[in-house]
Amino acid sequence: MFEHVEAYPGDPILTLNEAFGQDPRPEKINLSIGIYFDDAGQLPVMRAVREAEAQIAPTLGARPYLPMEGLAPYRQAVQALLWGAGHEAVTSGRIATIQTIGGSGGLKVGSDFLKRYFPQSEVWVSDPTWDNHRAMFEGAGLKVHTYPYYDPLAGGLRFEEMLATFKGLPERSIVLLHACCHNPTGVDLSAAQWNALIPVIQSRRLIPYLDIAYQGFGDGLEQDAHALRTLTDAGISFFCANSFSKSFSLYGERVGGLSVVCPDAAQAARVLGQLKATIRKNYSSPPTYGARVVAQVLQSPELRVLWAGELDTMRQRIRLMRQRLADGLGQALPGHDVSRFVNQRGMFSYTGLSESQVDTLRHSHAVYLVRSGRMCVAGLNAGNVDKVTQSLAAVIRDAT
Ligand code: KET
Numbered sequence: 001m002f003e004h005v006e007a008y009p010g011d012p013i014l015t016l017n018e019a020f021g022q023d024p025r026p027e028k029i030n031l032s033i034g035i036y037f038d039d040a041g042q043l044p045v046m047r048a049v050r051e052a053e054a055q056i057a058p059t060l061g062a063r064p065y066l067p068m069e070g071l072a073p074y075r076q077a078v079q080a081l082l083w084g085a086g087h088e089a090v091t092s093g094r095i096a097t098i099q100t101i102g103g104s105g106g107l108k109v110g111s112d113f114l115k116r117y118f119p120q121s122e123v124w125v126s127d128p129t130w131d132n133h134r135a136m137f138e139g140a141g142l143k144v145h146t147y148p149y150y151d152p153l154a155g156g157l158r159f160e161e162m163l164a165t166f167k168g169l170p171e172r173s174i175v176l177l178h179a180c181c182h183n184p185t186g187v188d189l190s191a192a193q194w195n196a197l198i199p200v201i202q203s204r205r206l207i208p209y210l211d212i213a214y215q216g217f218g219d220g221l222e223q224d225a226h227a228l229r230t231l232t233d234a235g236i237s238f239f240c241a242n243s244f245s246k247s248f249s250l251y252g253e254r255v256g257g258l259s260v261v262c263p264d265a266a267q268a269a270r271v272l273g274q275l276k277a278t279i280r281k282n283y284s285s286p287p288t289y290g291a292r293v294v295a296q297v298l299q300s301p302e303l304r305v306l307w308a309g310e311l312d313t314m315r316q317r318i319r320l321m322r323q324r325l326a327d328g329l330g331q332a333l334p335g336h337d338v339s340r341f342v343n344q345r346g347m348f349s350y351t352g353l354s355e356s357q358v359d360t361l362r363h364s365h366a367v368y369l370v371r372s373g374r375m376c377v378a379g380l381n382a383g384n385v386d387k388v389t390q391s392l393a394a395v396i397r398d399a400t
Helices: 014-022 047-060 072-083 102-117 131-139 159-167 191-203 223-233 265-282 289-299 301-332 339-343 355-365 385-399
Strands: 095-101 123-127 144-148 174-178 207-212 238-243 255-261 348-350 374-376
Touching (some): 047 289, 047 301, 072 238, 072 255, 095 102, 095 265, 102 131, 102 207, 102 255, 123 131, 131 144, 191 223, 223 238, 255 265, 255 289, 289 301, 339 348, 355 385
Parallel strands (some): 123 144, 123 174, 174 207
Antiparallel strands (some): 095 255, 238 255, 348 374
16 A cells, blocks of 8 residues: 655654664764753753743633634734734734744745745745755745855855845745744844845835744844834735744744734735634644643733743853853864854854764764754753864864
8 A cells, every 4th residue: 555655764853853862872962953952951941831831720621622713812922022012013903813833833824825825926945944944835835946045155144145036036926034043054134134125025026934933042032023023114014933932942832823914904804814714724723732821921921021031041041152162162273263153143053064074973972963064052051062062173173
């Protein structure tokens, strides 16, 4: 029956993470998957989450189906966090927001919707991007291309080339943009660059699709929402998939959302209806628990402050690790440019290591990076940063 089913070659991130789990070496260090670990190397359970769980425990009780679009207080909380509760687009009701199964679920539901209503449109993603972007859009039947983004030599952005590509795109092309903390490079557009992009998006009538999976990990909760608020203020209609996996350390609860910013409330209502239909056809309705927890945190003033403070601490710890890594590498490799480690934003650093260098790190040093050379800096801690620094230095030294 299944002779024709070919073996799955595996996923560059998730399969590597599984391989890490099976590695018997006790000194192994996981800097592959985008997960935040604390300074003791543990996956944190945030205090705000624990307290929210204690608060909702007595009221959980019976578990009917949620509506197709998800839990109403959760959907409101998503809008308030992304745009601010008083934002004109929120108060006028022109954003259609649904609860989704992680940020991934949001990306997929949005892709299915786009394939249905913009069947001629093709997708452009940054070179490079999170591997799953291409897989998801292609899975929805959309053709995927890349636009210039990262400059491996300078460790910066090829912004002029990116802009020129956007200027030449067919009307109603879909452009996937990372709202903050670009994965895998850690290189983001500046506020001025977002401003320069806006007239091009408008004149080419492009459909931006923003992915915000790391709000709070770049420069702060408000600062990291800058791009999507700027696009909204410019009157651009766009898609925005958000994830709470990282910012609430609730990976396994699969809490995310999809928001579609529309020109007016009437269009938003119709878009919401068709998003509901898309969900019904895929998995009918989302799960309850994670959305209850996140809504409880975001809607309680005390818990929200507690959570934002914990997130600040996580961001600052990542910054500290970036600095320690850069300082250590600078000492070990005099003359080597280590500025990219501190300049990049979010959980990732694009080290510039080749696949064979990454393989050596894994096999000879038990340090796991994604083969593209992406390092999850959020996996560094006081106990492993020196070893990682020495291992990296050894691998770089061997190559020169
Ligand atoms: N968008 C981006 C940009 C992203 O990095 C991830 C996860 C997601 C969406 C998915 O979010 P979720 O809420 O878990 O569905 N990235 C990490 C984990 C993974 O690959 O699944 C990673 O890049 O390591």
